[in-house]
Structure formats: C-alpha cells, structure tokens
Amino acid sequence: MANLLKVHGSENQFFILDQTTLHQKLNDNELKQLAQTIADPKNNVLNGADGLLVVDSSSHPGALGKMRVFNADGSEASMCGNGLRTVSRYLAQKFNQTHFKVETNDADLDVQREADIVEGIPAFSVQISPISFDGKSLPLENLKTPLIDQPVDDFISGLEYSAVAVPNPHLISFMGMDQVKSDDLVHLGTMLNKKNPYFTDGVNVSFANVMDENELFVRTFERGVGLTNACGTGMTATSLIYEILTHDGDFDELVNVYNPGGMVRTHIKRTGDQYELHLIGNATFTNKLTISEDDLHNSNLNQIQISDTGEERDYQNFIKQLQTN
Numbered sequence: 043m044a045n046l047l048k049v050h051g052s053e054n055q056f057f058i059l060d061q062t063t064l065h066q067k068l069n070d071n072e073l074k075q076l077a078q079t080i081a082d083p084k085n086n087v088l089n090g091a092d093g094l095l096v097v098d099s100s101s102h103p104g105a106l107g108k109m110r111v112f113n114a115d116g117s118e119a120s121m122c123g124n125g126l127r128t129v130s131r132y133l134a135q136k137f138n139q140t141h142f143k144v145e146t147n148d149a150d151l152d153v154q155r156e157a158d159i160v161e162g163i164p165a166f167s168v169q170i171s172p173i174s175f176d177g178k179s180l181p182l183e184n185l186k187t188p189l190i191d192q193p194v195d196d197f198i199s200g201l202e203y204s205a206v207a208v209p210n211p212h213l214i215s216f217m218g219m220d221q222v223k224s225d226d227l228v229h230l231g232t233m234l235n236k237k238n239p240y241f242t243d244g245v246n247v248s249f250a251n252v253m254d255e256n257e258l259f260v261r262t263f264e265r266g267v268g269l270t271n272a273c274g275t276g277m278t279a280t281s282l283i284y285e286i287l288t289h290d291g292d293f294d295e296l297v298n299v300y301n302p303g304g305m306v307r308t309h310i311k312r313t314g315d316q317y318e319l320h321l322i323g324n325a326t327f328t329n330k331l332t333i334s335e336d337d338l339h340n341s342n343l344n345q346i347q348i349s350d351t352g353e354e355r356d357y358q359n360f361i362k363q364l365q366t367n
C-alpha cells in the first residue's frame with residue numbers, strides 16, 4: 043500500500059506523494075496523469091486540489107529531499123511556495139530536523155521550522171529563489187524587460203504591470219480592492235494562459251491592493267490551475283514589486299499578505315542588486331490517504347482510504363480570528 047497526504051498552505055491545496063516509499067516509482071506520465079485525476083473535484087477525492095507535490099530523494103549537500111510540482115492540469119512548474127512549506131514539514135517530521143534545504147528544479151532552497159502560528163498550526167519559512175526580471179527567464183516576449191509598473195495596451199487598460207520569475211513566471215498589478223475582486227483577473231489570467239504573443243509558457247497573474255504600509259491583499263489566477271485561494275510565489279513576487287516601488291536603494295522589510303485563504307508573511311531584502319526573499323506561513327496536513335501501489339500507477343482512485351487529521355478545524359479557527367481582527 044502507498045500513503046499520500048492532503049495538505050495546504052493558506053488553503054492552496056495539494057496532495058503529497060513521497061516516491062521513496064514506493065516499491066516502484068511512478069514515471070513522469072503516471073505522475074502527470076495522477077495530478078490531473080486526483081486534483082479534479084469531479085473525482086471526489088476530498089474535493090480535489092490545486093496540484094500534486096512529488097517528493098523524492100536528493101543527493102545535493104544539505105538537502106533532505108527534492109520537490110517537484112504538478113499543477114491540476116498536469117503541467118509541471120519549477121516552484122511552489124505554499125507547497126514547499128508543506129513538503130518542508132513532511133521532510134522535517136520524516137528526518138526529525140528543523141533547518142535544512144529542499145532541492146527544487148532551479149535551486150536548493152533553505153527552509154526552517156518557525157513557531158506555530160497558533161496552537162495546532164505549524165509554520166515554516168521557505169526561501170524563494172532564483173529571481174529574474176529578464177524576458178528570457180519568464181519567458182516574456184514582445185515587451186521590453188525588466189517590466190516594472192508599466193501599462194500594456196493589450197492587457198486591461200488603466201493598470202500598470204510588473205513581471206518577475208521566482209523562478210516560475212508572475213505578472214503583478216496593484217489596484218483598488220473592488221477591481222482585485224472583479225472578473226478582470228480571470229479575464230486576463232485566461233487570456234495569458236492561452237496562446238498569446240507575450241507569455242509563451244503561460245503566467246501566474248496576481249492582482250493586489252495595498253491595504254496599508256507593508257499590508258497587502260493578493261488574489262491570483264494560477265497557470266495550470268485557475269483561481270486559487272493563495273499562491274505563495276505570487277504573494278512573494280507581489281511583495282517584492284511593492285517594496286521596489288516604495289523604496290530607493292536597499293531595504294529589509296516584513297510584509298503581511300492577506301489572501302482569500304488566510305494570511306502569510308514575506309521577508310523581502312535588497313542589498314545592492316541582490317534580492318533575498320522568504321515566505322513564512324502555515325503548513326497544514328488535513329488528511330492521510332492510503333491506496334494500493336497498483337491503483338496509484340493507474341490513477342484508479344475508487345478504493346482510496348481517507349482519514350482526517352483534525353488540523354483543518356484549528357486552521358479555520360485561525361481564519362475566524364483573522365477576520366474578526
């Protein structure tokens with residue numbers, strides 16, 4: 043039998059599969075198929091998810107494991123900030139360590155257990171890297187880069203846009219709260235994740251409102267998923283653009299980022315032309331799942347066994363307390 047976890051970071055929900063626990067690992071086609079099947083709410087496995095996080099071993103120094111990210115549509119992404127917090131907790135518990143690295147597509151990232159947000163809600167800090175404003179890194183074509191706070195005629199008029207890879211691609215715009223919550227986000231996100239002359243590999247689109255100094259509300263249409271409750275790399279990229287637009291020279295700032303799924307904190311630092319980004323927030327495990335390895339290889343989910351960890355209740359109490367503050 044094989045075990046999976048249902049997890050979330052700020053209600054950005056994933057299943058975790060640790061390939062090292064299997065007699066035979068799933069191949070890439072099977073992983074893509076599993077992501078598409080288990081994430082689809084129509085298949086009634088805990089109402090689906092935003093994607094599948096695949097853990098494997100790592101030979102890199104200091105890394106306790108490797109994380110791969112499959113979106114709900116089966117596409118693979120280079121990074122997932124909310125997901126990395128949950129994978130970090132999984133590896134921390136598996137190896138009884140609290141500060142280590144996790145290998146990801148483009149970098150080995152520093153992760154650390156933080157104090158529980160409140161009783162029953164473990165929290166982790168994860169490094170977000172590498173960072174690039176270069177068109178080739180996003181990729182972004184037919185627009186001059188770096189794109190920082192500029193209007194783009196073919197996008198929604200009246201807004202200014204910024205684009206950054208962390209290393210997955212993000213397009214960010216600041217506006218009033220009503221427009222953040224309007225259909226404009228789905229309209230632009232859908233347009234830029236179909237064939238278009240700009241983001242040839244798609245893009246995560248975040249609309250943000252500046253509630254107060256170092257207090258943002260961010261809503262994201264994710265590449266390969268659609269609207270999610272939160273996007274960790276999106277909230278971090280948005281915080282970076284916010285600090286760049288509000289500072290000349292070096293800065294070292296903590297930002298509270300609210301989102302439809304709760305709240306995270308980002309730590310954004312610039313020293314010369316170097317940036318250091320960290321994302322801090324919950325790593326909640328809501329369910330444990332058991333399935334035969336055969337069914338896993340065939341994405342046959344009819345016999346999957348599910349148990350509840352009870353952690354979602356603690357998280358929902360945290361959200362209620364956030365909303366009353």
Ligand SMILES: N[C@H](CCC[C@H](N)C(=O)O)C(=O)O
Nearest residue numbers: 119122123124210273274275
């Ligand atoms: N949809 C993203 C991957 C997941 C990122 C997001 N869930 C996060 O927490 O960073 C992409 O295709 O680049």
